[in-house]
Amino acid sequence: MPFLHHASDRLRMVLPGGAALALVLAGWTLPQFARGAQKNLPDAPGSSSPAITAQDSASDPSQPAAPATIAGTVLDTNGDVVQGARAVLHGQAGQRVLKSGPEGQFTFSGLPPGSYKLTVTRTGMSTYESPVIVLQPGQTKFVPGVVLELTTGVTAVRVFANPEQIAETEVHAEESQRVLGVIPNFYSVYAWNTPHLNARQKFALAFRSEIDPITFAGAAAVAGAEQHQNMYPGYGSGFSGFGKRFGAQYANDFGSRMIGSALLPSLFHQDPRYFYKGTGSTRSRVLYAIKSAFICRGDNGRNEVDFSHILGDVAAGGLANVYYPESNEGAGLIFTNTLIEIGGMAGTDMLREFVLPAFTTHAPGHRATLRRQFP
Secondary structure, eight states: HHHHHHHHHHHHHHHHHHHHHHHHHHHHHHHHHHHHHHHTSOOOOTTOOSSOOOOHHHHHHSSSSOOOEEEEEOTTSSOOOOOOEEEEETTTTEEEEOOTTTTTEEEEEEEEEEEEEEEEEEBBBBOOEEEEEOOOOOEEEOOOOEOBOHHHHHHHHTTTTHHHHHHHHHHHHTTTOOTTTTETTTTOOOOOOOOOOOOOHHHHHHHHHTTTHHHHHHHHHHHHHHHTTTGGGGGOOOHHHHHHHHHHHHHHHHHHHHHIIIIHHHHBOOOOOOOOOSSSOHHHHHHHHTTTTEEEEESSEEEEEEEHHHHHHHHHHHHHHHHOGGGGOOHHHHHHHHHHHHHHHEEEEHHHHHHHHHHTOOOTTHHHHHHHHOO
């Protein structure tokens, strides 16, 4: 090159021949060598050179990714936790299965990053399926809204219960109802939607009421009062007169109960029991109690004229002509006994509505109402 030749000519003028050539070559090659060596030197501390960065290190496939976690809580539609639900987590590497704990909780830990899908099931309940869950390295994701509903099969068992069995259970409960734990209160119903009784249950309840010791004691008390006031003098006095009065009174009670609470209710398909109201104004409840001596609930659930009790009282009055003294027989005895029975029924229903519930043991379904009435 002309430039090199000119430079070498001038160097030869100053330096001996070999030395001049060495300097020319050194001036051309040393800078190039220095620049090449600089590329291979390590970076100085604090240098921003991108030779090795933290990001490159993190993305190094030889380094394992941080594990991730999926967690959640299984609830029912009432917001209560569901224990023992089967949670299945589906991923690229297969599936993992576990059961929800005492608080409804589940936790899948140690998961590699990726896409997952969660399925939760439990016997008698619906199935929950999550949308796709994407996990990043080291991420913990809580799955919301894991709610299971009761299936229709469970609901159907509750809806289609046998009414006859429910009524049988109710009769047994009523037979344990006693005022102050002593006096029977078998014919008071505190569950308004109780099914009606069949004929066998009506007869069983009436007979159970008439063989109760308190029924015999009540007849004896009435007979004693009649003898003390010398009612029905044709019976005489002394133990014989008391026995006749007692027999007449018990026969009257037995006939009235079996005819008015069992036989005729079975024929007319009417319910012989008193259905406790417990709500509304005092006036409305008084009218309801009095009306119940004339109006009853039919087996079809509708209100009907209480032919069962009214005709039962008339029939019991007619039977009284058989065992009452001849001087007291006739239509007057029938009419008198019928009025007494109807009036007694109205008075008893008033007690059942306002007084007896507070003192009746084993009376289901009305305690909250009673606490408001009798704090």
